[in-house]
Amino acid sequence: MTDLFASDDFTVANAAADNAPLADRLRPCTLGEVVGQEHLTGPEGAIGRMVAAGRLSSIILWGPPGTGKTTTARLLASAVGMRFAPISAVFSGVADLKKLFASAKDAARHGDKTLLFVDEIHRFNRAQQDGFLPFVEDGTVTLVGATTENPSFELNAALLSRAQVLILRRLDAGALEQLLERAEALVGRPIPIDAPAREALIASADGDGRFLLNQVETLYSIDIPTPLDPASLSALLHRRVAVYDKDREGHYNLISALHKSLRGSDPQAALYYLARMLTAGEEPLYVLRRLVRFATEDIGLADPQAVVQCLAAKDAYEFLGSPEGELAIVQACIYCATAPKSNAGYAAMKASFKSARDTGSLMPPMNIVNAPTKLMKQVGYGKGYQYDHDAADGFSGANYWPEEMTPQTFYRPTDRGFEARIAERIAHWDRLRAERSGA
Secondary structure: OOOOOOOHHHHHHOOOOOOHHHHHHHOOOOOOOOOOHHHOOEEEOHHHHHHHOOOOEEEEEEOOOOOOOOHHHHHHHOOOOOOEEEEEEOOHHHHHHHHHHHHHHHHHHHHOOOOEEEEEEEOOOOHHHOOOHHHHHHHEEEEEEEEEEEEEHHHHHHOOOOOEEEEEEOOHHHHHHHHHHHHHHHHHHOOOEEEEHHHHHHHHHHHHHHHHEEEEEEEHOOOOOOOOOOHHHHHOOOOOOOOOOOEEEEHHHHHHHHHHHOOOOOOHHHHHHHHHHHHHHOHHHHHHHHHHHHHHHHHHHHHHHHHHHHHHHHHHHHOOOOOOOOHHHHHHHHHHHHOOOOOHHHHHHHHHHHHHHOOOOOOOOOHHHOOOOOOHHHHHOOOOOOOOHHHHOOOOOOOOOOOOOOOOOOOOOOOOHHHHHHHHHHHHHHHHHHHHHHO
């Protein structure tokens, strides 16, 4: 355990063969050499504390690709003196797990503890995940699972209750620069790119250390007589596609960020998240549906034209297609971000729907129900109805609420945008109603 917080001098792992991929040859030898995750591996981090105590509990490592989940698990086993038994949920099934559990039980009889590392653990179905529970509970294995997906959505509650979720961060520019320096030290010569291209290379990795080192290996494998500039680098290397699965957490994170940026009236941030989604391949009609929803939920009658703009953008996009039609989506986004905001209509809907559920089948007052038959007229249907167009100001001030209910107020317009005028109208009608009812 003394090497957990080793010196800053990086020691290249000598287990990997010389012809192994660069990323494998640069795998850290100690937890202290794992870059970008100091919040976990440092002395005050969860992993650092476990190693210092010499006791390891079951954990789930959750983080983006290329952030060191597998390496951390392997080094963690070494740091606490446990057997490392890796398995991938992509290529394994129940039979493989049974063999591992049997092997772990046999090792336990000889005094050896087993760290069972399950890569892509979210790919095991619910029943398979339940299969871990008895072996985790009786101490046969200490489970370390790795996932790129939100454990709250992908893992059983029972499994989560028995494991601590540790979040690995995407590697920042500083951490990625450390990887570049280690690669140069191992190879013995600089990467053949100039300083601006180096920055571009780091940005293209999108926080993925493995991807960065694979790109570096490509650069080293080509005879490049003079250092590349950003344009030459871009032409040589394939552009990295943003990590964005349309049915996964990244999708929901970005649409949430777009919605909240719009609500916060920040058109610049809203455009950024809109661009993130569209350039990553999101379906434009999905974004348009969300904009229409936003216009009705967060703008409403403060600017009735917002929903009109969004629907017009939908029509324009369907008419023009991509990429020309995407300008209409951008226009709708800007309109919504800069419009006055009100959720009064949304709040009114929730309150009125709740009241309708709570009050059940109350009969409307007799004066406002139709009397299509003679019998209905005889029993009082429609009696006393006042036709508003015949009243002064076109307003009768009649009661429209069931007799068993007191009048409710569901819609409370704000003083923003067009709703300010609506508020004036409602106040005017409330005043007339009070005068004509004698209240």
